[in-house]
Amino acid sequence: MARISVSATAAVSMEAEKLRAAGVSLVDFGMGEPDFPTPEHIKQAAIAAIQENFTRYTAASGIAALKDAIRQRHRDDFGSQYERDEVLVTVGGKHALFNAISALVDHGDEVILPAPYWVSFKDQITYAGGTPVIVATDEADGFRLSAEMIARQVTARTRMILLNSPSNPSGAVFPPETFRGVLELCRERGIWLLSDECYSKFVYDGRPYSAASEPNGKEWLIIAGSLSKTYAMTGWRLGYLMAPKAVIKAAVNLQSHSTSNATSFVQKAGIAALLGPQEPVSQMLAEYARRRTVIVEGLRAVPGVTCNMPAGAFYAYPNISGLLGKPGVKTPLEFASKLLAEGGVVTVPGEAFGTSSHIRFSYAASLDAIHEGLARFACFCAKLR
Ligand SMILES: Cc1ncc(COP(=O)(O)O)c(C=O)c1O
Structure with a gap:
């Protein structure tokens, strides 16, 4: 501690x-909390679920319909392809990151993290016993990050690279070439890329992007997502991981001994958020x-x-x-x-x-x-x- x-x-x-x-x-x-109320149709879905007594434990990894909604939304938005057993429903995005880092990072492992970084990344890595290896980015260059900057920090101990784009706190958006280059590096060196997509829908110029839309490297890619900011649902606590089966299995094992499932009726609200109107x-x-x-x-x-x-x-x-x-x-x-x-x-x-x-x-x-x-x-x- x-x-x-x-x-x-x-x-x-x-x-x-x-x-x-x-x-x-x-x-x-x-x-970092939207001041908007949660959209009405999402609230109504939770209320209906409670009225229908959808108030019991669910599978620790989440209900199948929500996993399908997560992968469908992601496929429609980014062209990704995930199977149901490559998805885990978590208690918020922070929990998704925590599960992935706890499952994969061991004592002595290094995790490459560009600065400025979101507060919890560093503590989650150190809590798992890992060492954050910080890559400074240049403000004058828009906090730009390239795959070469990451590559320079790779050692035999590098276990994971953690990227967050759009970034909290800088608002920087890393270009697809950066992700492509990093995925290439991950494949060559056997390193995980954990991509935090918490703000992926909030991009002001150009189209939202996900590394999961890349044709190569998915076997080393872990996507952490959150409904908190996208749907103004911070207090509901709903997020997800999408990753290769073995990673999801490890994270489910861990989650089954801690929080178990995300709140049952919140999962129903999540389906309404992901499959309902996106306006x-x-x-x-x-x-x-x-x-x-x-x-x-x-x-x-x-x-x-x-x-x-x-x-x-x-x-x-x-x-x-x-x-x-x-x-x-x-x-x-x-x-x-x-x-x-x-x-x-x-x-x-x-x-x-x-x-x-x-x-x-x-x-x-x-x-x-x-x-x-x-x-x-x-x-x-x-x-x-
Ligand atoms: C970069 C980033 N990732 C993840 C989260 C986690 O959000 P939540 O746990 O509410 O889903 C936040 C919240 O501030 C964030 O800024």
Whole structure:
């Protein structure tokens, strides 16, 4: 347990909760959580399932109809081909990643992880006994990642490469060539590619992509998916793994001794989400696109701040190095806590994501909140200069 720490995003939200309870008004850019309600037809499917007493244990790996819905949605969206026994239903995307990493990473194994990375990746790897091998990406180059950058870090101990595109926190989208090159490397060297597709539907330019659409390399590919963000279902806890049978079997064994099945009636809601109308997803994406422009322009207007335009997901990851340096505001961590205490704005410091000059803003918040938060942020930064 000493190897891991509390998730930085959860820690920030606990701190904000304390202030809120004390009556402080806050603008919250902390949690990566859609502010939209879960679409009505998904809620109705869960209610109907409860009314029909679909409230018992299911198979630990999930019900067949949901596994079929997962592979059908993925096939329709990306042209992938998975059998039912290559799918596992999990209690959220985080659980899918945890199962895959726990099943495959052993003590002494190395896992290649590009930075900036999502908070839980590193702790899940170290919890399993593995060593994260960080590949820094260049902000000036849009946090671009190439297969060559990964290849340089491969050793005899490399067990897995973990990619997340669109990325939380940078919003970077890795091109298909990167995935193709990495899959090639995986085949040559016998390494797993774990691809976290949590934000795969939230891409602003171009089409969503999955490595599972590649004709080669599927035998080394593990897809971790989540319904949380795509369908505004964060609290429902539903995700999945798609991988070669042997990996799914190992992950099911593990899951059968821990959580067992994802909540029975939530699985029914999942079918409605995946096979029902997909318009709510495009409506949410259109709204995130509007917010993206407002928040990035607002951040860029603050002297001392630079910000890349995120190509996907719903996070802005501005560089605040121009504002760091004074006593008490030397690091993003110090900056973010002062911004919270004095400016009433919740953000997550970049240290949590493996960079030392950034803070993360989640723009899954209303436009009103974004305007108010930007005004507070500008005012706070002006006082620092
Ligand atoms: C990159 C990434 N992967 C996975 C998850 C897990 O989401 P959930 O467990 O809610 O499905 C998140 C949530 O923030 C995320 O940002």
